[in-house]
Amino acid sequence: MRARTSLVVPAILVNLSDYWASVNSAGNEVRQFNTLGDKQLNLMPWRFRNLYAVTLSNLTHAGAAVPKFPTIPRLSIVVPFRGDSDSFESTLISVLQHLPDACEVIVPHAGDYDDPFELADEVRFVETAASLTNQIGEAAAIARGRFVHILSDGYRATEDWTETAYDAFEQHDTGMVVPVVRRSLGDGIVHAGWTRARGTACDLIGAGSDRLAGKQLRSVEGSFLSASFWRRDLLRSLTGSFRGDDVIEASMVYSLLSRQSGWRCVCAPECTLEVAENTAGDDYPNQISRNHRRLQAIADHFGNGGWGKSFGRLVATCLTSGIGSAVARATAPLAARSVAANLHDQGVLRSDEQAETIRIPVTSHQPLRRAA
Numbered sequence: 001m002r003a004r005t006s007l008v009v010p011a012i013l014v015n016l017s018d019y020w021a022s023v024n025s026a027g028n029e030v031r032q033f034n035t036l037g038d039k040q041l042n043l044m045p046w047r048f049r050n051l052y053a054v055t056l057s058n059l060t061h062a063g064a065a066v067p068k069f070p071t072i073p074r075l076s077i078v079v080p081f082r083g084d085s086d087s088f089e090s091t092l093i094s095v096l097q098h099l100p101d102a103c104e105v106i107v108p109h110a111g112d113y114d115d116p117f118e119l120a121d122e123v124r125f126v127e128t129a130a131s132l133t134n135q136i137g138e139a140a141a142i143a144r145g146r147f148v149h150i151l152s153d154g155y156r157a158t159e160d161w162t163e164t165a166y167d168a169f170e171q172h173d174t175g176m177v178v179p180v181v182r183r184s185l186g187d188g189i190v191h192a193g194w195t196r197a198r199g200t201a202c203d204l205i206g207a208g209s210d211r212l213a214g215k216q217l218r219s220v221e222g223s224f225l226s227a228s229f230w231r232r233d234l235l236r237s238l239t240g241s242f243r244g245d246d247v248i249e250a251s252m253v254y255s256l257l258s259r260q261s262g263w264r265c266v267c268a269p270e271c272t273l274e275v276a277e278n279t280a281g282d283d284y285p286n287q288i289s290r291n292h293r294r295l296q297a298i299a300d301h302f303g304n305g306g307w308g309k310s311f312g313r314l315v316a317t318c319l320t321s322g323i324g325s326a327v328a329r330a331t332a333p334l335a336a337r338s339v340a341a342n343l344h345d346q347g348v349l350r351s352d353e354q355a356e357t358i359r360i361p362v363t364s365h366q367p368l369r370r371a372a
Contacts, residue, residue: 074102076145081109087153094156108135137239152226154279164268175263177229179271193220199320201296222255237349256302262351296332297339
């Protein structure tokens with residue numbers, strides 16, 4: 001067995017003394033494996049290294065009494081493949097380049113991505129239906145992280161972009177966290193979530209400004225699914241609540257259902273993503289303008305609507321979005337029945353129903369040993 005350059009620790013070591021005895025019995029072979037193993041591991045490209053392979057030098061390192069075991073990821077990053085290979089791969093590369101610790105990456109696709117770069121050791125590929133909401137639902141169902149981050153085509157991760165999102169989840173009733181999307185670092189904001197406003201059913205927060213004011217941060221009602229952070233169990237419970245594949249419609253439904261169930265939506269102003277030109281995230285204003293009737297019907301489903309408010313909406317929307325959007329928004333009651341038929345708001349996890357992690361205070365500073 002001289003060709004082997006590393007040893008992989010079994011998942012469960014019942015008796016560590018037996019393991020060390022087998023290692024020491026190798027005599028001079030130990031030193032040979034030691035040298036070759038370290039040399040090969042260091043020369044291997046980072047993306048082909050086995051994070052759970054332990055060379056003999058690691059095992060015999062002073063103070064390393066117990067080998068490291070695989071840990072449960074804290075965050076599951078979902079990068080759906082929507083058919084545009086260049087845009088998708090740009091997003092996936094940015095995630096792998098800036099990948100935080102304790103993360104897993106999941107790529108849902110409709111069977112049309114063949115992994116040309118052989119990333120199966122780093123990425124969990126799952127075959128789903130082509131619908132974005134189905135892709136997100138399938139990924140959430142197998143996600144192991146406590147939190148799920150969705151990053152769709154055209155968006156690019158930046159260095160340490162997840163850190164302030166974690167901070168926002170420290171509040172027990174924070175169900176979703178909104179990042180700030182820019183065209184490039186330092187450029188103007190494309191969007192930082194959305195809110196309902198007098199002149200529109202879905203107003204992009206911060207669009208065109210350089211930074212977010214306190215009032216804007218407090219007004220965020222929801223995130224866009226294509227670039228958002230969620231508590232995993234909440235996202236799972238939302239799966240199937242909306243039958244449709246329009247990203248903005250689904251984003252409004254998921255966000256408003258969450259708020260109805262007692263969850264808060266928080267914007268993390270230091271959590272920055274970039275978006276490429278001519279992507280869906282760059283075209284949201286036009287999509288909202290073309291679909292104002294259904295978006296207003298969704299907003300009315302979770303608030304106050306009806307024909308009594310139509311005239312006021314007609315006037316307000318004329319001043320901001322033009323006569324076409326104004327008429328569409330004023331006639332939102334015509335789409336109310338269709339929207340209601342696509343909604344299923346039962347079974348959404350409430351904020352007071354979630355399982356909470358209880359922190360046990362540690363009175364000793366001695367290092368803890370993992371049980372076998």
